[in-house]
Amino acid sequence: MRFAELSGNEPIVKAMAGMVDSGKVPHAIMLHENNGGGGFSLAMAFLQYLYCSSRSDGDSCGVCPNCNKISKFIHPDIRFAFPVVLSGSSGSTVSPSEAFLGDFRTLALENPRFTEQELYAAFGFEGKKPVISVAEANALLLSLSIYSLEGGYSSVVILFPEKMNLPTANKLLKMLEEPPAKTLFLLITHEPEKLLPTIVSRCQMFRVASPLVSAAATYDDSGMLASLMDALIARDLMAALSVGEELAALPSRESAKGFCRYAAEKLRRVFLYQQGLAQLSEDDAEASGWASSLNPRFSRMTLGILDRTVQRIDRNVNLKILFTDLVNGMYINI
Numbered sequence: 001m002r003f004a005e006l007s008g009n010e011p012i013v014k015a016m017a018g019m020v021d022s023g024k025v026p027h028a029i030m031l032h033e034n035n036g037g038g039g040f041s042l043a044m045a046f047l048q049y050l051y052c053s054s055r056s057d058g059d060s061c062g063v064c065p066n067c068n069k070i071s072k073f074i075h076p077d078i079r080f081a082f083p084v085v086l087s088g089s090s091g092s093t094v095s096p097s098e099a100f101l102g103d104f105r106t107l108a109l110e111n112p113r114f115t116e117q118e119l120y121a122a123f124g125f126e127g128k129k130p131v132i133s134v135a136e137a138n139a140l141l142l143s144l145s146i147y148s149l150e151g152g153y154s155s156v157v158i159l160f161p162e163k164m165n166l167p168t169a170n171k172l173l174k175m176l177e178e179p180p181a182k183t184l185f186l187l188i189t190h191e192p193e194k195l196l197p198t199i200v201s202r203c204q205m206f207r208v209a210s211p212l213v214s215a216a217a218t219y220d221d222s223g224m225l226a227s228l229m230d231a232l233i234a235r236d237l238m239a240a241l242s243v244g245e246e247l248a249a250l251p252s253r254e255s256a257k258g259f260c261r262y263a264a265e266k267l268r269r270v271f272l273y274q275q276g277l278a279q280l281s282e283d284d285a286e287a288s289g290w291a292s293s294l295n296p297r298f299s300r301m302t303l304g305i306l307d308r309t310v311q312r313i314d315r316n317v318n319l320k321i322l323f324t325d326l327v328n329g330m331y332i333n334i
């Protein structure tokens with residue numbers, strides 16, 4: 001993928017190209033995106049620019065052998081690590097992600113802006129709890145100790161690093177503290193608050209611009225979320241249920257899902273405000289206002305309910321039932 005194929009995030013693209021042009025590529029970069037917000041595409045466009053053998057005008061060529069391999073996710077010096085459901089023993093040095101690389105490539109080619117849930121669905125992990133295990137960290141250590149096969153950078157793209165358990169996170173931290181030369185870590189997360197602060201502080205952080213504004217225009221242009229939140233905060237169940245009816249009348253299942261994702265992002269910001277992490281919540285005055293009127297449990301519980309609502313939309317459950325359940329679930333937790 002070339003930078004030109006991305007939409008938005010021009011300041012990050014400029015900064016990334018500048019790092020490569022000046023030869024000052026940090027050894028660890030963290031892309032903080034909204035779930036499905038394009039952090040992965042940005043990471044791949046950056047790697048393509050870094051490895052391209054004939055870049056020009058601030059972009060990769062898109063046709064050289066390196067660009068070609070990267071666009072198919074098969075470059076031998078770029079490894080991928082993501083949460084999986086384990087089958088082997090934890091002492092193994094075989095990367096647990098390896099077994100899922102084929103499915104991963106298929107998904108990434110079809111939909112490079114996949115969400116965490118879409119990744120798990122592609123692997124058949126619904127209802128399970130994937131992790132990034134110590135075996136993955138061991139395999140990475142081993143692979144990084146071997147020099148890059150093509151003489152350039154060795155890169156590791158870690159998707160959803162917040163799914164590392166503590167031993168894995170500590171191993172990664174060690175790698176970040178003493179990185180082998182010409183090694184580059186790219187971490188893509190939508191929940192940086194769940195990572196060890198010592199890991200976050202060792203990464204060059206980029207906030208990938210939120211697609212929230214356009215999502216709101218598409219899925220919530222009549223301000224249904226604000227009406228719903230006002231009704232809930234006023235403890236007015238009838239008013240809240242009538243917003244639920246409006247939601248059930250959204251024109252398609254896609255727009256119903258879009259609304260749920262939009263609501264989830266807003267509530268994640270509410271949660272961040274409540275945790276005192278205002279710097280991660282994008283200066284959202286509306287979310288900040290809700291944060292002060294809601295108990296801390298509400299946003300956490302509602303995020304779970306929204307997640308299940310999206311899954312049920314995919315299973316073709318009647319929208320009227322779904323949104324009534326959603327409103328009731330939110331009301332109970334208010």
Ligand SMILES: [Zn+2]
Nearest residue numbers: 052061064067
């Ligand atoms: Zn190229």
